Amino acid sequence: MELVCPAGSLPALKAAVDEGADVVYLGLRDGTNARHFAGLNFTPQRIAEATRYAHERGAQVFMAINTYAGESHFGRWQSAVDQAVDLGADALIIADVGVLEHAARHWPEIPRHLSVQASATTPEALNFYHRHFGIRRAVLPRVLSLQQVRAVARHSPVELEVFGFGSLCIMAEGRCQLSSHVTGQSPNTAGVCSPASHVRWERTGQGRLVSRLNDVMIDAFQPDERAGYPTLCKGRFLTHGRLHHALEEPTSLNTSGILPELRALGIKAVKIEGRQRSPAYTAAVTRVWRRALDTLERAPDDFQLDPQDQQVLSRLSEGSQTTLGAWTRKWQ
Amino acid sequence: MRLSLGPILYFWDRATVFDFYQQAADWPVDRICLGEAVCSKRRELGPGDWLDLARMLTDTGKEVVLSSLALIEARSEIATLRRLCDAGLCLEANDYSAVALAEEKGLPFVGGSGLNLYNHRSISVLHRAGMFAWVPPLEMSGEQLARICQSGLPVETELFAFGRMPLAWSARCFAARAHDRAKDDCGFVCGDYPDGLAMQTREAEDFLIINGIQTQSNHCLDLLPHLEPIREMGVETLRLSPQSRHMPEIVNFWARGIRESLPGNIPADWLIGPPADGYWLGSAGMEHSGEGATH
Numbered sequence: 001m002e003l004v005c006p007a008g009s010l011p012a013l014k015a016a017v018d019e020g021a022d023v024v025y026l027g028l029r030d031g032t033n034a035r036h037f038a039g040l041n042f043t044p045q046r047i048a049e050a051t052r053y054a055h056e057r058g059a060q061v062f063m064a065i066n067t068y069a070g071e072s073h074f075g076r077w078q079s080a081v082d083q084a085v086d087l088g089a090d091a092l093i094i095a096d097v098g099v100l101e102h103a104a105r106h107w108p109e110i111p112r113h114l115s116v117q118a119s120a121t122t123p124e125a126l127n128f129y130h131r132h133f134g135i136r137r138a139v140l141p142r143v144l145s146l147q148q149v150r151a152v153a154r155h156s157p158v159e160l161e162v163f164g165f166g167s168l169c170i171m172a173e174g175r176c177q178l179s180s181h182v183t184g185q186s187p188n189t190a191g192v193c194s195p196a197s198h199v200r201w202e203r204t205g206q207g208r209l210v211s212r213l214n215d216v217m218i219d220a221f222q223p224d225e226r227a228g229y230p231t232l233c234k235g236r237f238l239t240h241g242r243l244h245h246a247l248e249e250p251t252s253l254n255t256s257g258i259l260p261e262l263r264a265l266g267i268k269a270v271k272i273e274g275r276q277r278s279p280a281y282t283a284a285v286t287r288v289w290r291r292a293l294d295t296l297e298r299a300p301d302d303f304q305l306d307p308q309d310q311q312v313l314s315r316l317s318e319g320s321q322t323t324l325g326a327w328t329r330k331w332q
Numbered sequence: 333m334r335l336s337l338g339p340i341l342y343f344w345d346r347a348t349v350f351d352f353y354q355q356a357a358d359w360p361v362d363r364i365c366l367g368e369a370v371c372s373k374r375r376e377l378g379p380g381d382w383l384d385l386a387r388m389l390t391d392t393g394k395e396v397v398l399s400s401l402a403l404i405e406a407r408s409e410i411a412t413l414r415r416l417c418d419a420g421l422c423l424e425a426n427d428y429s430a431v432a433l434a435e436e437k438g439l440p441f442v443g444g445s446g447l448n449l450y451n452h453r454s455i456s457v458l459h460r461a462g463m464f465a466w467v468p469p470l471e472m473s474g475e476q477l478a479r480i481c482q483s484g485l486p487v488e489t490e491l492f493a494f495g496r497m498p499l500a501w502s503a504r505c506f507a508a509r510a511h512d513r514a515k516d517d518c519g520f521v522c523g524d525y526p527d528g529l530a531m532q533t534r535e536a537e538d539f540l541i542i543n544g545i546q547t548q549s550n551h552c553l554d555l556l557p558h559l560e561p562i563r564e565m566g567v568e569t570l571r572l573s574p575q576s577r578h579m580p581e582i583v584n585f586w587a588r589g590i591r592e593s594l595p596g597n598i599p600a601d602w603l604i605g606p607p608a609d610g611y612w613l614g615s616a617g618m619e620h621s622g623e624g625a626t627h
Contacts, residue, residue, distance in 0.1 A: 068450040071479040098453030118448075120428055122404055128432035132457065143503035148405050171500040171547070172403050175446055178500050178540070180471045181549055181617035184610070188448060188471070214616060217533040233500075237539065238532040239510040246531050246542070247506060326503035332515040 002269035003293055005286045008040040008276055013050045015283035017059045020290035024054055025062040032080040033064040034117055035275040036191030044083055051088045060090040066115035068096045068188045078102050085110050095174055104133040114138035117174035123155035130157040137161055143172045146327050150265055159268035165285060165313060166273020168253040168325050170233055178232045183214045194231045228319060250319030256305045258327060259296050281316055288312050333563055333590050336363035336490060338573040339399040342543060343523045346376040353385050355580060357392040360587035364389050365424050367399040371544045372409045379415050386421055397422045400430035402446050403501040435461040445469050445492055452483040459486045470497045473614035478565040488568045495573025496541055496605060497549040506542040526576035527604045551608035557623035558612055559595045578602035
């Protein structure tokens with residue numbers, strides 16, 4: 001299986017390549033990709049440099065152009081595709097049907113991968129994208145159980161990539177408007193979720209720390225509690241007067257426990273989430289996953305993640321805990 | 333401009349659903365979307381029941397569209413979708429599995445708001461696949477929609493104009509979670525909430541609505557105050573999303589608004605949440621410009 005790692009900066013890309021990533025994915029410094037955070041991502045010059053660094057060391061670079069293109073700025077997405085080709089990207093990760101059409105028509109020789117943001121959950125949906133745009137690969141949404149992925153894999157017309165580790169979107173990707181409902185900025189069109197520009201921290205009585213997103217209280221923490229970033233779906237809310245993580249707890253996805261099954265299904269690649277994280281994070285996670293995939297190849301039947309590596313992943317996770325998410329029915 | 337009735341997004345019992353559509357047969361709506369669009373476990377009505385309702389409503393002169401499940405995960409759900417397609421009626425495709433099947437069967441379809449059509453090029457691609465009407469994403473602003481309409485669309489625009497806004501879908505059932513149950517053992521608790529289960533912030537402010545695997549706004553989208561610009565940009569159809577109370581009054585109020593060009597204010601006590609029109613004005617969806625009713 002290919003190891004596909006995130007890079008939000010050139011140092012992160014170098015870390016990923018040095019630690020054994022087969023592929024690094026990245027995006028331009030604008031809203032054409034789903035991690036449009038301040039100070040993150042690449043200018044075209046940096047992408048050229050990044051691509052050279054990766055190619056010289058036998059790694060590939062995929063470019064994420066995976067937000068939805070608004071009518072008035074469609075040209076920006078077109079130009080991102082054209083630039084990616086010029087800069088030597090090995091594949092384009094796209095969600096928008098109009099952008100896919102542009103890429104397929106003008107650059108048929110550059111592989112197109114269907115972004116997780118397209119939320120294609122069935123072989124039928126994959127057939128549609130394959131039929132119209134000749135996609136080579138699709139990244140599966142994090143809403144499917146292992147049994148369901150097995151069914152998709154059996155009939156998929158394209159290669160499949162799944163998420164291995166990182167922040168967990170609990171909503172079907174590309175189908176969540178919670179962030180724009182509260183802040184006006186959405187993952188789909190602006191490439192941000194729960195944007196930092198709308199976050200406010202308040203210190204109240206007895207050292208209590210309150211987090212707000214555009215004035216809506218997402219959570220509050222006692223001095224002895226670890227305060228997490230106010231991602232909308234991971235706050236504490238009331239249902240029937242009971243306070244709890246009504247949608248999801250702060251946690252990260254970790255599918256290392258089912259790697260043998262994923263391999264048996266013929267999954268082509270595992271993706272690590274986290275372009276917004278530091279180069280140190282990228283290095284540590286890439287190192288662990290490189291080791292895991294190599295061990296898996298050597299002995300697929302009795303694979304187990306090294307306990308120390310498991311600890312590394314837990315330490316780097318949201319809320320210091322990991323989950324298999326929708327892969328298990330129990331989570332659902 | 334015409335009115336359409338969106339699918340019932342909540343889990344109502346069989347008798348309530350039949351009664352609702354008996355009434356709707358007499359309402360001034362032109363198009364009615366039928367079917368379960370949220371959770372495949374809800375089976376108060378089977379495919380046969382929906383087709384019976386479709387026949388009844390077609391006989392009273394309504395245009396009937398069968399809405400597909402918004403998030404398809406299991407093979408059994410694809411099998412249900414195939415049966416719906418075999419009925420030969422128009423489909424509302426709420427994901428790309430449904431788009432694919434409709435195209436393969438040569439079935440005309442409405443592209444639901446979940447297809448993420450944000451530009452006229454995407455709309456053209458789906459038009460070639462058989463789409464005859466599209467529903468813009470909830471989060472699209474009036475300004476963006478006007479630009480798309482100006483591009484000379486080959487399809488009809490059906491705008492979600494009234495009701496609680498469906499905002500997100502998950503593999504997880506949050507109604508079951510609120511009751512400490514697993515989805516596989518949900519006991520159909522969502523049936524206890526005819527307009528969804530309220531989720532509040534720690535400050536006890538109403539915030540979102542849990543409807544099984546779907547999360548909705550607590551706010552009630554109401555675009556009636558913006559009727560004239562909507563008409564001018566060429567929107568053909570306005571979709572009203574069903575709620576358990578005051579639906580006949582709301583439909584009639586909208587119909588009169590369209591007929592007499594009265595942007596009007598929907599009486600506050602008919603709304604199940606505070607009004608909002610933020611998306612339309614290009615800001616946060618939960619915001620309200622104050623041009624409509626107050627709650």
